[in-house]
Structures are given as C-alpha cells and as structure tokens.
Amino acid sequence: MASDSKLEAIKAAKVLMVGAGGIGCELLKTLALSGFRDIHIIDMDTIEVSNLNRQFLFRQSHVGQSKAKVARDAVIKFRLDINITPYHANVKDPDFNVEFFKQFNVVLNGLDNLDARRHVNRLCLAAEVPLVESGTTGFLGQVTVHVKGKTECYECQPKPTPKSYPVCTITSTPLKFVHCIVWAKDLLFAKLFGDRNQGNDLNVRSVDGADSSKHTEDVFERSLEEDPEKYGRKIYDHVFGYNTEVALANEETWKNRRRPKPIYARNVLPDKIVLRNGNVKNGRTEESAISAMSSLDLSNPQDIWSLVENTKVFLEAVRLFIEKRLQDIGNLTFDKDDQLAVEFVTAAANIRAASFGIPMHSLFEAKGIAGNIVHAVATTNAIIAGLIVIEAIKVLQNDSPNYRMTYCLEHPSRKMLLMPVEPFEANKSCYVCSETPLLLEINTSNSKLRDFVEKIVTNKLGMHFPLIMHGSNLIFEVGDDLEVDVAANYALNLDKVLAELPSPVTNGTMLTVEDLQQELSCNINIKHREMFDEEKEPDGMVLTGWTAPTERDSHVTTNGESTANAASVMEESEVEIAPEIPGFTSGNKRKLSEIAEADAQETHPAPKNSTTNHEAPEDVDDEDIVLLDKNPETGNQKKVKLAANC
Numbered sequence: 001m002a003s004d005s006k007l008e009a010i011k012a013a014k015v016l017m018v019g020a021g022g023i024g025c026e027l028l029k030t031l032a033l034s035g036f037r038d039i040h041i042i043d044m045d046t047i048e049v050s051n052l053n054r055q056f057l058f059r060q061s062h063v064g065q066s067k068a069k070v071a072r073d074a075v076i077k078f079r080l081d082i083n084i085t086p087y088h089a090n091v092k093d094p095d096f097n098v099e100f101f102k103q104f105n106v107v108l109n110g111l112d113n114l115d116a117r118r119h120v121n122r123l124c125l126a127a128e129v130p131l132v133e134s135g136t137t138g139f140l141g142q143v144t145v146h147v148k149g150k151t152e153c154y155e156c157q158p159k160p161t162p163k164s165y166p167v168c169t170i171t172s173t174p175l176k177f178v179h180c181i182v183w184a185k186d187l188l189f190a191k192l193f194g195d196r197n198q199g200n201d202l203n204v205r206s207v208d209g210a211d212s213s214k215h216t217e218d219v220f221e222r223s224l225e226e227d228p229e230k231y232g233r234k235i236y237d238h239v240f241g242y243n244t245e246v247a248l249a250n251e252e253t254w255k256n257r258r259r260p261k262p263i264y265a266r267n268v269l270p271d272k273i274v275l276r277n278g279n280v281k282n283g284r285t286e287e288s289a290i291s292a293m294s295s296l297d298l299s300n301p302q303d304i305w306s307l308v309e310n311t312k313v314f315l316e317a318v319r320l321f322i323e324k325r326l327q328d329i330g331n332l333t334f335d336k337d338d339q340l341a342v343e344f345v346t347a348a349a350n351i352r353a354a355s356f357g358i359p360m361h362s363l364f365e366a367k368g369i370a371g372n373i374v375h376a377v378a379t380t381n382a383i384i385a386g387l388i389v390i391e392a393i394k395v396l397q398n399d400s401p402n403y404r405m406t407y408c409l410e411h412p413s414r415k416m417l418l419m420p421v422e423p424f425e426a427n428k429s430c431y432v433c434s435e436t437p438l439l440l441e442i443n444t445s446n447s448k449l450r451d452f453v454e455k456i457v458t459n460k461l462g463m464h465f466p467l468i469m470h471g472s473n474l475i476f477e478v479g480d481d482l483e484v485d486v487a488a489n490y491a492l493n494l495d496k497v498l499a500e501l502p503s504p505v506t507n508g509t510m511l512t513v514e515d516l517q518q519e520l521s522c523n524i525n526i527k528h529r530e531m532f533d534e535e536k537e538p539d540g541m542v543l544t545g546w547t548a549p550t551e552r553d554s555h556v557t558t559n560g561e562s563t564a565n566a567a568s569v570m571e572e573s574e575v576e577i578a579p580e581i582p583g584f585t586s587g588n589k590r591k592l593s594e595i596a597e598a599d600a601q602e603t604h605p606a607p608k609n610s611t612t613n614h615e616a617p618e619d620v621d622d623e624d625i626v627l628l629d630k631n632p633e634t635g636n637q638k639k640v641k642l643a644a645n646c
C-alpha cells in the first residue's frame, strides 16, 4: 500500500508516455492501476495483427487503428475517472516541442528505436523534465533514470548501433552464416530487386583487385522476353559459380582459408523446374500468398533445405518476382515480413554457405537472423513496466538517493533476476548534456557539405532540423518556412566542398551545429586530414569527443538502429566491449551516492571504482553490454547485457 505522500505525488502528476507498444500497453495499465490520473500518450503507429499476442489492450477488431487511441479507450473502460490524452503522432513532430514537454512532471519511454529515444532525451533535458527510459529484448530488459543535474543523460553512454562487417568478409570471405545472410540480403537481393542505381559491390574483390564488374553488369540486365528461370540460372551461375572461380584465382586469399567451391545451377539442377503446384494462379495474386515454398510444396519453415531445394527456391523466387511482382522490382528493400523476399534470401544465403563450407539453416532461422528478430516476451515487458512506475514515483518524490537503473537478466545472478544499480553521474564529455566541443577530422578540400550534413549531423548527432553556422555566417539550415531563394542557396551549398563554401571551412574552423527543436547546440572543431582508411573509416571522416557507439547486428553499413541479433548468431567472439571514452572510463564512473558523499565532504571526491551491491553475471555472451564498476578483488569489470528495444 502506497504511503500518503506517494499517493499525493501520483495523483498530482502529469505524465507523458511515449510508445504504446509492448512496454507501453503494460505501462499504461500499471500507471492507471497505480492511481495516476493524468496520462498523455504519443504513438505514431497503428495496430498490426502481430502486436496482438502481447499488446493486450488491443483486439483483432482494432487492427489498423491508432495504438494511442485504442490503448486509451481500453484503459478508460476500467478507470472511468482518469484522463488519458492520446496523440496518434510521431514524437519528433514539431508540435511536441520544449514547451509541450515542460507541462509534464515525468516522461516515460516505451520506444523501440534509438532515434526517437535520443530525441526525447534532448527534449527532456531542454525542458528539464525527468525521463525514465526502458527497453526489452526477449528476456532482457532495463529501466534507467535520467534527471538533469543529477544523473547521466540517455546519451552519456555509448549506445549499440548496427554491427558492421568488413566489406571483404561479406563479399569474398564469409566465415559464418550471418555473413551469407548479409550478402544475400544487402547485396544480392538489393542488386536484383532494389534500386539499381545504388552502389553495390557484388563483384569478387580480392587482394590483387580482380574484378568482375563488366561481366556483372551484363548478367544483371534482363531483356523483357528472357525466360525468368533462364535469367535466374544466369544470376545463379554468375554469383555462385563465376565469381567464386574469379576469387579462387587469387591464391593469396586462400593461403590460410578454406577454399570455396564454385556452384553452377546446371550441376545441381540439370532440368528445368516442372513442379509448380502451389497457389499461384494466373491473374492477380495477393502479395502475401506469392511463395516459392508453396509452389514447391515445401511446407515446414523449420526444415533445412538441401542444396537442390535451395536452388529450386532461388530460381522459383526469381520467377515469381518477375512474373507476379514486376512492379516491385527496382523499389524493394528487404522486409522480414515479405515471404518471398525471405525465401529468396534464405536460399541465396544457404547456397553461398554451401559453397564456403558453412552449415546451412532453415528459413525460420534465416528469417530471424535477416530480420534481427528476438522474440518479444510479454512477461519481460510487464516487469519493465512495473519498474518504470516504481522509478517514476521516486522521481515525482524527488527521492534521488533511491533512484535505480534496473537490469532484468536472463539467468539469476546471486539468485536475483533483477539487478538494481545506482545511476551514474553525467559524462563530462557528452556533447548532449555538457558543452564539450567535438572534433571532426575531415578532408576539407574534397568533402562536400552534404557529406557533413548526412554523415555527421543527421546520422551521428541525430539532429532533424539542423542549423549550421560558421561564426555568424549561416551555412545551412533545414526548415519548412525558408524563403525560396534562401533554400536554393542552401541547396547550392550542399554540393560545394567545405573549403569552397562562401564562408570556407578549413583546418581550424569551428562550426556550431544547432537543432532548434531539440534545443541542442554543439561546437565542432574541424581538423583537415588528407587520407582515410576505406575499411576502418568508411565515412571518410572521423568524429571524436562523441561517445562512439558499440556495434552490433548484421548490416554492411553502420547506420540506424535495430534490435539485437537472433540468439543463434550471438557468439562469444562477437562480443565487443564498449570503447573507452577519453576521460570517461566506465569503471571510473561515479554513482550518485558518491557525488553526494563528495558534496558532503566538499573537498575530495569519494573513492572511485567502488563496487555495486549486486554481482553481474560474468558469462556475458551477448553483444550488448553495459560495463559497471570494477570488482576490487578481481579487478574485473562487471558486465550486464543491455536490452536494445522491444
């Protein structure tokens, strides 16, 4: 039973919930049942069938309707006397500005992506509203508290971003099935069915620069009258046969590696496919029903297909795309919910795996890896929602000594599944909540302003409406209300190299980048550098002073956010330790109690490296980890798996 003061705090609170999905549904219910009376919900999505198994406020009849609105209606039914205000909108909409955020006593996040989380963090900092942040991945979850001036902000610590693999591992020397999936999805599928104009290296790149680009261009072209199966066989022979032969010609590459085996369709499947007994009839067919598996009578997605079956699926999928989904070709990006795309990618990845001596996988497994799927666990969401409410109540009572970041573990540690940890103080080099300038090494004589805006301002700094200034000169700005000639001028600037801008950006320049909506401003010192390592520094520029993310997941390029890898590809070797940030060693971070102690002593700060009260598991096998304080006895840094999203 809550104390009177708690109840008062709860009753008086005005709360903003962002996200009404897996965590959000649980959270809204728990808030309502805990006595909260004024709740606002923002969610931009509509309800999908796949949400119904865990987002229990929604029913089949709600599919297609606003999550925020339906969630409100469902809860109001059993809590008639409370106010719930739904917004079917993106939290990044300009309407949700600092003024909007200021009206709330606390903001509670139940989001599923880094971009929106960073945005809410910035608005909370600007509006000085406490944020309780959360995430779940399967059995893992965490709740963290971020209060300006008291704890670190959400962006003080590195956040996992998609894992990138060296291009040559993907294109030439795959070692694991996940490498074959990335190749099949991001290179082959994209080349065949995506935007043709996008740069895409499907050639064999070997040390001596052997290149099959000429051959590639001819092969991927398809004349209208070309028989789809013949075309499929041509692609098959090129990517699994010819390219492998070219790669094999470079002995150096294979000195210490297992040599791949070229595979040609005619050897695996000499005769034309005749078996087409599925549900694909002439005329229009629903996209979801177009399936190579159905055509070929392969019903169990958990079966591991033979090389012959994979070859059939590959060829049949190509045929179906051409005959039934011609209008999609050229526009497709891989979608885990697109059955035919998943079938194609599974088959292509398996054939490549067979060629490189890597074990093949079922469609079910391949889909999990390709779609970065970790199945959501409703109970984890419920536990996390409960913890959010517990922390929210502490925040409302300003009970900072008792704030906790709580990690929900997969296996008990000292018989505990929930591990509370005291929040850390702010990272003094965090560009979001401190004023520390960043350093950008860039070639100012050949990098365009567009590269800077896209790779740094948008991707790395997460700004949506940036304004870039050099001293008092405005170089670039994004906004709906710009005068036509001003907008045209900025557009011209985008294609100029930095050193040739009207206000030239060269070695030693300091740029100021602001996002007015996020009320975030940071200074970037420019350092000219001639050369960059293509593999290690693919952006052609390096930003430091910024809390560089650890990497995870399976994409060729590192951009954006996604959920954790499927368990099947989580291997010890893939665990990456969060990079140490200069002046900000995780093990040296100070907890709130230490700050309080230091404040009390007024002289020396409290001892660093103190341990948490709770042992974290040592058998971390995930890529997403948080480093806690060092254990003074062993000197080991403790690690906790970090749940990405829900």
Ligand SMILES: Nc1ncnc2c1ncn2[C@@H]1O[C@H](COP(=O)(O)OP(=O)(O)OP(=O)(O)O)[C@@H](O)[C@H]1O
Binding pocket: 018, 019, 020, 021, 022, 023, 024, 042, 043, 044, 045, 050, 051, 067, 089, 090, 091, 092, 110, 111, 112, 113, 116, 376, 645, 646
């Ligand atoms: N920028 C945003 N503005 C508003 N709502 C957002 C934003 N980004 C994400 N959300 C919402 O956050 C919720 C996250 O919930 P959840 O992780 O359960 O995702 P889901 O889309 O419902 O499920 P799944 O991804 O597993 O199919 C979603 O309802 C999503 O619409």
Ligand SMILES: [Zn+2]
Binding pocket: 152, 153, 154, 155, 156, 157, 426, 427, 430, 431, 432, 433, 434
């Ligand atoms: Zn910060």
